[in-house]
Amino acid sequence: MKKLTIDQNTEEGLLLLKIGGELDASTSIDLDGVINSALEDNKINILVNCKDLVYISSAGFGVFVSYIRDLAARNGKFVLYNLNKNVYDTFKILGLDDLLLIAKNEREAKSYFA
Amino acid sequence: MNFAKNKWLILGLVTYVVIIVARLSDQIGNGIPQFLISSSIIACIAFHLLHFRSLIPKSGVSNVEKLFINRTVSGFVCLFVALLPVIANSLGLHFKAVQALQLAGFYALFWFLGYFLMGVRKLGQLNERSTQHGLWDVLFAFLLVSSFYYLKPVQAYKLLPLVFVLSSSLLVISLSLRIKWIVSIRRKVKWLSILFLTTLIMLTISMVQIVGYYDSLQGIILYPLTGNIYFIILILFLLVYSIISILALLFNMPVATVTEQRIEEIRSFQEINRSVMSKAPIDDTLQLLFGKCFNDMNADAGWLMMKSEEAEEKEAEDETGENETFYTNHISQEDVEKYNSELKLRKLVKDYPNKKHHYLGNLPGDLENDESFVFKSLLIMPVFVDKVLLGNICLMKRLVNSFDDYQIQLGMSYLNQVGLAFENNSLTQASIEAARVKQELDIARKVQKQLLPTNFPESDYFELAAYSESAVEVGGDYYDFILFEDNRLAVIIADVAGSGASAAFYMAHLKGVFQSLGQLKLPVSTFLEFTNEALSRCLDKRVFITLTYCLFDFGKKKAVYGRAGHTPVLFYNAESGQGEYLVDKGLGLGIIRNKSYSKYVKTYEKGFESGDMFVFFTDGINESRSGISHQEYGTERLLNCVVKNANGSAGVMIDEIVEDYYGYVDSKMFPDDHTIVAVKIK
Known part of the structure; x- marks a missing residue:
């Protein structure tokens, strides 16, 4: 069973998260914890690098969904980038592509915060 | 007195009385042939041996102390009887009376030895293995055979007693070494056993001394005691056995303390266990x-x-x-x-x-x-x-x-x-609890199954069929339909994010929402907006629901549907024989929980003709993986399967797809709930 990996970095007031592996019901709790503590530290601009993310389940989406409203209320945002096709298709089916900012690469992702 | 039980003893006593009468009448060798007396003695011994043997119980010995006490008490009584002729002689009683008492004393010794032997035999039963029964019987047989030495012709062979005693000594030693009984008795009883065994040895030796004394003077019956192999073997055995037992008991004593302590410790462990368990x-x-x-x-x-x-x-x-x-x-x-x-x-x-x-x-x-x-x-x-x-x-x-x-x-x-x-x-408690929870879940499963319709309406316009199964006992997949009287049909399929009990509750909630809002024949977009609002009030912040709501109008031959983030609808066109996924925009429910959701609601129209088919499914179908290749079942394979079976009825097609699906995916582990619904236009 593949685990979820989460690397954190802070860069010019942005929180960079690099997630890899499988994001499902059990691993989504870890990601939830990371994002939750980031919000507590007032880090509301979050970039998520999904380069190594191979699978995302509905519970995985749940994590993003649950923070969309929180972030919007505080004028912060999520930007996801480097999504592989599988993951992107699932985002799209769910309609999240209209709601979350999805960028091709890091440069484009950062431009959302400029 | 129980005659049947003591028949051998009675026979033995009768023969001995015969011998006494013969002896007191001084007719042996004259009126009564010696041969007859010898035979009587052999018979008397045989009867007594049989009597003692019959007394050996089938079960083990429960009380070693009692066994020794009985032997010792009767030993003292017998010693007293054996002393009577000596006392009578010193008192100057009649010659015949002394002689009668001598015969009684002789019998006392004879009986005591047999009784002692029986006690030893009983002890041997403690911790005994079955083979030993045989050895004891051999000893009894040896004793019986040795009594034949009373016959005159046998006495001619001078070496015979020696050979007999020597060969029996092997038996005596091998039996004496089997003294397992000393291990299984308590420490206190061990000390008592030593005491009793010593007393019994003393009693035996004294009695043999006394009886042997007047026997050698006057010859009670035919031959002196010392020359009688029956007595020699029996006394030899009893002495050897007793002495070895005493030695073994003494050497066993230090170990006994430790053994008993270990037993006590084991008992302590058990008591501690029991205390916790209770x-x-x-x-x-x-x-x-x-x-x-x-x-x-x-x-x-x-x-x-x-x-x-x-x-x-x-x-x-x-x-x-x-x-x-x-x-x-x-x-x-x-x-x-x-x-x-x-x-x-x-x-x-x-x-x-x-x-x-x-x-x-x-x-x-x-x-x-x-x-x-x-x-x-x-x-x-x-x-x-x-x-x-x-x-x-x-x-x-x-x-x-x-x-x-x-x-x-x-x-x-x-x-x-x-x-x-x-x-x-x-x-233990946890496993009991787990079993109880499992039982509860089984009930929940049955209840949830009843939330999904299994009887589909007969209609001139369409065929409807469905299949749904959860990954665990209860799941978050939902499908349902309402058939309106104006030939319109509303179909819903939904998937609650996550799985298990929490998803099942939201699924039940959704059923309530659909059954009430659905009856209002709302436009698809209004239905989705209201449903989103109803769900937003109760869903946990991380939970959302995807669904497709489809309203068929068979009069106008078109379907209006809204896809709220759900897997796309598969549409099969009968005329072209081709299938396609209707990929449109749409956002899951519960993601945006205010009026602005309406911005994301999109509805689409699709016209249909006879033979066309709409297939709705949840992502548990296309995302389940094969146990062999680990590849997803996939939308491609589903599409092919639908096209292949498009000519049959909706029910047959669902059966075919389900069979293909289970044949493909790893049956041991369904990662997600999986549901499929087909509507075929007639």
Whole structure:
């Protein structure tokens, strides 16, 4: 069973998260914890690098969904980038592509915060 | 008197009376042939042997003490009888009377030896294996055969007795070495056995001496006792057996103490276990544990300290000992406090490394020579259950360094046993609880199954079929339909994010929403907006629901649908024989929980003709993986399967797809709930 990996970095007031592996019901709790503590530290601009993310389940989406409203209320945002096709298709089916900012690469992702 | 039971004894006694009469009448060799008397003696011995053998019980011996007491008492009685002729002689009684008493004395010896033999035989039954029955029977046979020496012709062979005695001695020794009974009796009984066996040896020797004395003077019956192989073998056996038993008992004595101690220890383990299993109050269990440690480790004094429930919360107050309950043995509460404060025991207990015991072989510094500190060795053992310190046991001895490694280990094993027993208990409880939860879930499963429709309406316009299964007992997939009287049909399929019980509750909630809103024949977009609003009030913040709501109008031959983030609808066109996924925009429910959701609601129209088909499914279908290739079942394979079976009825097609699906995916593990619904236009 593949685990979820989460690397954190802070860069010019942005929180960079690099997630890899499988994001499902059990691993989504870890990601939830990371994002939750980031919000507590007032880090509301979050970039998520999904380069190594191979699978995302509905519970995985749940994590993003649950923070969309929180972030919007505080004028912060999520930007996801480097999504592989599988993951992107699932985002799209769910309609999240209209709601979350999805960028091709890091440069484009950062431009959302400029 | 029970004749049937004692028939052999009665026969034996009758023959002996015959012998007595013959002897007193002085007719042996004259009127009565010697041969007849010899035969009578053999018969008498045979009858007695058979009698003794018949008395051996099938079951084991329950009371070794009683067995020895019986033998000893009858031994003394027989000795008295054997002494009677000597007394009578010194009193100057009539010659015939003395002779009669001699015959009685002879019988007393004869009977005592047999009774003694039977006792030994019974002892042999303790811890006996079946093969030994045979050996004992051989001994009985030897004794019987040896009695034939009374026959005159046999006596001609002078070497015969020697050969016989020698060969029987092998048997005697091999039987004497089988004295397992000494292991299985208690220590006290062992000492008693030694005493009784010594007495019995004395009795035997004295009786043989006395009877042998007047026998050699006058010859009671035919031949002197000393020349009789029956008596020689029997006496030899009894003496050898008794002496070996006494020696074995003596050598066994030091081991016996240890063996009994081990038995006591095993019993302690059982009692500790039982106390925990019976869910006795924890304090009772600890007191039992303390008592066992105290006794089995031979402590001179000790105490048990139990932490009360509040102790955990008031960690800081530990130094004062306020939250502790003491239970002391051979030491006063004041003295306990004295040791506690002088030796800083509380601090020691607190700083236990790795939960080990703490052993003070001697007291530090001046305390060693302090008269007021009577106890010089101290052993403190903490009691842990589930990594929680419940208290500790302190044992003390007067002498320096007097707890040995074995005792310390024993004490620690007792303590560990408590922990283990508690663990076992909680495991048992957990499995009972798990079984109960499983039962509850099975009920929940049945109830949830009833939320999904299984009877589909017969209609001139369409065929409807569906299949749904959860990954675990209950799931978050939902499908349903409402058939309106104006030939319109509403179909819904939904998937609650996550799985298991929480998803199942939201699924049930959604059913309520659909069944009430659906009846209103709302436009698809309004239906989705209202549903989003109804769900937003109850969904956990991380939960959302995807669904497709489709309204078929068979009059206008078109379907209006809205896809709220759900897997796309598969549409099969009968005319072209092709299938396609209707990929449109749409956002899941519960993601945006205010009016702005309406911005994301999109509805689409699709016209249809006879033979066309709409297939709705959840992502559990296309995302389940094969156990072999680990590839997803995929939308492509689903599409092909639909096209292949498009000519059959909707029901047959669903069956075909389900069969193909289960043939493909890893049947042992369905990662997600999977549902499929087909509507075929007639």
